[in-house]
Amino acid sequence: DAKTTQPNSMESNEEEPVHLPCNHSTISGTDYIHWYRQLPSQGPEYVIHGLTSNVNNRMASLAIAEDRKSSTLILHRATLRDAAVYYCILRVPLRDDKIIFGKGTRLHILP
Amino acid sequence: DTEVTQTPKHLVMGMTNKKSLKCEQHMGHRAMYWYKQKAKKPPELMFVYSYEKLSINESVPSRFSPECPNSSLLNLHLHALQPEDSALYLCASSQVSGTSAYNEQFFGPGTRLTVL
Numbered sequence: 001d002a003k004t005t006q007p008n009s010m011e012s013n014e015e016e017p018v019h020l021p022c023n024h025s026t027i028s029g030t031d032y033i034h035w036y037r038q039l040p041s042q043g044p045e046y047v048i049h050g051l052t053s054n055v056n057n058r059m060a061s062l063a064i065a066e067d068r069k070s071s072t073l074i075l076h077r078a079t080l081r082d083a084a085v086y087y088c089i090l091r092v093p094l095r096d097d098k099i100i101f102g103k104g105t106r107l108h109i110l111p
Numbered sequence: 112d113t114e115v116t117q118t119p120k121h122l123v124m125g126m127t128n129k130k131s132l133k134c135e136q137h138m139g140h141r142a143m144y145w146y147k148q149k150a151k152k153p154p155e156l157m158f159v160y161s162y163e164k165l166s167i168n169e170s171v172p173s174r175f176s177p178e179c180p181n182s183s184l185l186n187l188h189l190h191a192l193q194p195e196d197s198a199l200y201l202c203a204s205s206q207v208s209g210t211s212a213y214n215e216q217f218f219g220p221g222t223r224l225t226v227l
Contacts, residue, residue, distance in 0.1 A: 036216075038154075041220070042218075042220055042221075043115075043201050043203070043218030043219050043220050043221055044154065044201075044203075044216075044218050045217075045218065046215040046216065046217075049215075085153075087153065098156060098159070098167065099154075099156065099216060100156070101153035101154050101155070102153060103153060104153055
């Protein structure tokens with residue numbers, strides 16, 4: 001499976017946008033980019049996913065580079081509740097059910 | 112109902128005990144998963160069940176024995192565990208791969224296991 005690389009940790013101020021980067025230089029043409037996050041004392045939760053085009057949902061936006069070798073998860077206005085570990089994951093749909101979690105980025109939100 | 116429930120929330124057991132972890136979902140998902148998560152580490156996949164049959168075993172020691180008695184329930188039977196097995200055990204469920212373009216996994220809050 002292709003690997004992802006994320007910074008170990010990041011800090012952001014409350015109510016400001018946050019850009020969480022992910023590198024996936026060995027991504028294949030069929031890999032989808034998924035993001036999950038894990039809030040303290042909770043199980044991971046799905047955030048967003050995409051293939052080639054930028055994606056928006058109620059939680060976040062996903063910006064995917066034209067060559068697909070990197071992507072950025074954007075939280076438009078971070079709150080204290082967004083403090084979590086964010087995982088960038090590559091998945092091939094319709095193949096298997098595995099999620100292989102990388103180390104993720106621990107996001108700290110400063111009040 | 113998009114909830115995956117896990118019981119118990121916490122479990123302390125000795126190395127000679129036999130215990131079970133339980134996971135339940137009512138979303139009609141036919142794929143269910145067990146993950147193990149050590150402190151400050153990402154979750155690691157242990158088992159995958161698809162249509163109540165074991166489809167993936169990530170070389171987990173036999174002291175962990177999964178069971179899927181029906182489409183809503185997943186158990187993890189524990190026997191003769193070691194202290195290093197202490198971790199957060201997460202259950203998840205999803206549609207089976209192949210039934211949708213992507214299969215978002217829904218996770219429970221986990222059972223925190225301590226082996227003495």
